[in-house]
Amino acid sequence: xxxxxxxxxxxNFLFGLGSLxxxxxxxxxxxxxxxxxxxxLDNPERDFTVSQELSLKQLAAQKGLIYGTASTKSYLASDxxxxxxxxxxxxxxxxxWEFKWTAGDALLRPGFNQFDFTxxxxxxxxxxxxxxxxxxxxxxxxxxxxxxxxxxxxxENASQLLQSHIQTVVKRYxxxxxxxxxxxxxxxxxxxxxxxLRITPWLExxxxxxxxxxxxxxxxxxxxxxxxxxDYGLDYDTPEDEAKxxxxxxxxxxxxxxxxxxxxxxxxxxxxxxxxKFNPDKLRQFFADVASLGLKIIITExxxxxxxxxxxxxVRDRIIAATYxxxxxxxxxxxxxxxxxxxxxSDRYSWLSQFxxxxxxxxxxxxxxxxxxxRKLAWNAIARAFDxxxxx
Ligand code: 9MR
Numbered sequence: 001x002x003x004x005x006x007x008x009x010x011x012n013f014l015f016g017l018g019s020l021x022x023x024x025x026x027x028x029x030x031x032x033x034x035x036x037x038x039x040x041l042d043n044p045e046r047d048f049t050v051s052q053e054l055s056l057k058q059l060a061a062q063k064g065l066i067y068g069t070a071s072t073k074s075y076l077a078s079d080x081x082x083x084x085x086x087x088x089x090x091x092x093x094x095x096x097w098e099f100k101w102t103a104g105d106a107l108l109r110p111g112f113n114q115f116d117f118t119x120x121x122x123x124x125x126x127x128x129x130x131x132x133x134x135x136x137x138x139x140x141x142x143x144x145x146x147x148x149x150x151x152x153x154x155x156e157n158a159s160q161l162l163q164s165h166i167q168t169v170v171k172r173y174x175x176x177x178x179x180x181x182x183x184x185x186x187x188x189x190x191x192x193x194x195x196x197l198r199i200t201p202w203l204e205x206x207x208x209x210x211x212x213x214x215x216x217x218x219x220x221x222x223x224x225x226x227x228x229x230x231d232y233g234l235d236y237d238t239p240e241d242e243a244k245x246x247x248x249x250x251x252x253x254x255x256x257x258x259x260x261x262x263x264x265x266x267x268x269x270x271x272x273x274x275x276x277k278f279n280p281d282k283l284r285q286f287f288a289d290v291a292s293l294g295l296k297i298i299i300t301e302x303x304x305x306x307x308x309x310x311x312x313x314x315v316r317d318r319i320i321a322a323t324y325x326x327x328x329x330x331x332x333x334x335x336x337x338x339x340x341x342x343x344x345x346s347d348r349y350s351w352l353s354q355f356x357x358x359x360x361x362x363x364x365x366x367x368x369x370x371x372x373x374x375r376k377l378a379w380n381a382i383a384r385a386f387d388x389x390x391x392x
Contacts, residue, residue, distance in 0.1 A: 041273055041309075041319045048321055048380040052387065056368070057091040059383050064392035065332070066133060066339035067382075068092025070301065073122050074105055075349045085373045086345055087130045092178065094135035094300070094341060095123045096351070099169070100144040108169070112152050112161065115168055124173055135300075135341070136173065136180035138230065139166060140214045142200035143185075149201070158205035163217060170221035179226035179298065181266055182218045183211050187231055187251060189243040195254075196247025211251070212260045219261040229255075230266030230300055234286065235327070237279035245286045252293055265290050266300035267331070270343070273323045274308030280330045291336035299331065301343040303350065303366040304378065307358045316365055321377035324368075328385035335392045340382070347371050 052059065060067035068090045074097075076083045086093070097103035098119040106119040127134040140162070153161055170180065188198035197203055202210045215227055229252065233244045248265070255262050271278075290297055304320040331337055344350045346369040353364050363371070368379035 041322070042315050043322065044318065046318065046322060048318075048325075048377045048384065050380050050383045050387070052383075054383075056089040056379070056382060056386065059386040060340065061091065062391075063332075063386060063389045065337070065386060065389065066092045067386070068094065068133065068135070068339065068341040069345040070094045070096045070137075070341060070343050071345070071349060072097045072104055072106070073119050073126075076126060077122075079348075081373050082346060082348065085369055087132075089345060089368075091131075091133060092135060092339060092341060093123075093127050093130075093132040094137050095120070096137075096343070098123045099136050100138060100141065101149070101165075102146045103144045107146065109146050109165070111146075111148055112157075113164075117172065120169075120173075124176055128176070133178040134173075134176060136170070136177045136225070137300075138181040138184040139170065139218060140182065140186075140202055140210065141184040142198065142202065145201070153201065153205060155205050158202070159213070162202075162206070162210070162214060166214065166217040166221050170218050170225075174222035175224055177222060177225045179228050179264060180218055180222070181228050181230040181300065182214050182262075184230045185232065186211060186229070187244055187247045189247050190240070196243075196250065212255065212258060215255070215260045215262055226263045226296070227261055228264045228266045228298060228300075229262060230268065232268035232270055232301070234267050235269055235271060235278050235283065236276040237282060238276055241276075242282075245282075249286070249289055252290065252295065256293055262295070264296040264298055264338075266298050268301035268343075269299050269303075269327065269331075270301060271304045271323050271327060272308060273304060273306075273319050278327065278330075280326075283327075283330050284333060287331055287334035287336065291334055295336065297331075297334065297337045299328075299337065299340040302327075302340060303343045303352065305352050305356050305366055306364055307352075307356050311358075311360050311362050313365070317377045320365060321381035323381075324378050325381035325385050328382060329388055332385055332389035335390055338392065340386075342367055342382075345369055346373055347376075348373075 056067045097106040101109040108120055110116050186198055187196050189196045191199045233241050304323045306316050309316045309319050344367045347365050347367050348371040350366050352366050370376050
C-alpha cells in the first residue's frame with residue numbers, strides 16, 4: 001500500500017487553482033451530528049439483492065450500456081487479482097495517469113518537444129488484449145502539467161504546443177479510443193468571469209477560444225472518436241453545483257452554436273453523502289437539457305466518498321450503496337447516458353484514500369469491490385441500477 005500512496009502523491013500542482021483534488025487534500029471528515037442525520041441516510045432494511053448472476057459489464061450490456069473503470073499501469077501490472085476483477089466486470093477502461101501530460105509515475109510529456117509513450121502504449125495494449133473499449137483522459141487540463149510547462153509556455157508558443165500535443169498523442173491512438181475527454185474541468189463560476197470559465201494557463205495564453213481549438217484539433221487527429229467535455233460538481237442541490245450546471249450548459253450551447261465538434265458531456269459524479277444531497281428532479285432536468293442539445297452523456301468518474309459518514313462499516317457500506325443506486329437510477333432514466341465508469345473498481349486503489357482520507361484514519365470504502373476484490377453492497381447497487389435502467 002505505501003508504495004501506491006507514494007506513487008499517487010507524486011502529482012504536480014502547478015498553478016494551485018481550486019481543483020477538486022486540491023480542496024480535498026484537506027481531510028474534511030465529520031461524523032453525523034445526531035441520529036436524525038444518520039437515519040435520513042441509512043436504512044438498515046433496504047434491499048440490495050441482485051437477481052441475475054452476471055458481471056457488471058453484462059448487466060450494463062443488457063441495457064445497451066457500457067460499464068468501465070479507471071486505473072493505472074502501476075496497479076495493474078503488479079496486481080493480477082485486480083486486473084482479473086477489471087477484466088471480469090468492465091468493458092471500458094480509462095487510464096488514471098498515462099494519457100495525462102504527467103500524473104503519478106507517468107510522464108507522457110518530458111519536454112516541450114518530447115513524448116514518452118512507454119506507459120501510454122502499455123495501457124493501449126492492455127485494453128486491446130482484453131478487448132476493453134478505451135477512453136482518452138485528458139487532452140487539456142489545468143492540472144497534471146509537467147514542471148517545464150510553467151517555465152516554458154507562454155502566449156507565443158501555447159498554440160503550437162497544444163497543436164503538436166494533439167497531433168502527436170491523439171493521432172497515435174486514432175481509431176483505438178472510444179472517447180476523448182478533450183477538455184477537463186474548464187468551468188469554475190467562483191473564478192468570477194461572466195462566461196463561467198475557469199482561469200487557467202490555457203485560458204490566459206490562448207483566450208476563450210482554446211476550448212474550440214482543442215476540440216477541432218482532436219476531431220481532425222481522430223475523426224472516429226467521441227469528443228467529450230468533462231467536469232465535476234454537477235450533481236448536488238447546492239448553489240455551487242447549480243451555478244456549475246448553468247455555466248456548463250451555456251458552454252455546451254456556445255460551442256454548438258459556433259460549430260465546435262463536440263459529442264458528449266462527461267459527468268464525473270464524485271459523490272459525498274452526509275455532506276450534500278441531490279435533487280432528483282433538478283438532476284433529471286439537467287441531464288434532459290444536455291440531451292436536448294443532441295449530446296450523449298457519460299458518467300466518467302463515479303465514486304462515493306465516505307469521509308462524511310460514520311466509521312461503522314455496515315452503516316457506511318449501506319449509505320454508499322444507497323448513494324450509488326439512487327444517483328444511477330435517476331440519471332440512467334435519461335437514455336442519452338451511454339456509459340458509466342467508476343473511478344477505480346476496488347477499495348484497494350482509490351484516489352480518495354490519499355486525497356480525502358477519513359479523520360479517524362479508517363480505510364475508505366468508496367468503490368464496488370473491497371480490498372480483497374469481494375463484491376460490496378455498492379456492487380449490488382450498481383447492478384440493480386443497470387437492471388432497472390431503461391434500454392437504450
Ligand atoms: O485519480 C487521479 C489521481 O491518481 C491523480 O494523481 C490526479 C492528478 O492527475 O488525478 C486523479 O484523477 C482526477 C481526474 O483526472 C479528473 N477528475 C478528478 C479526479 C480525482 O482527482
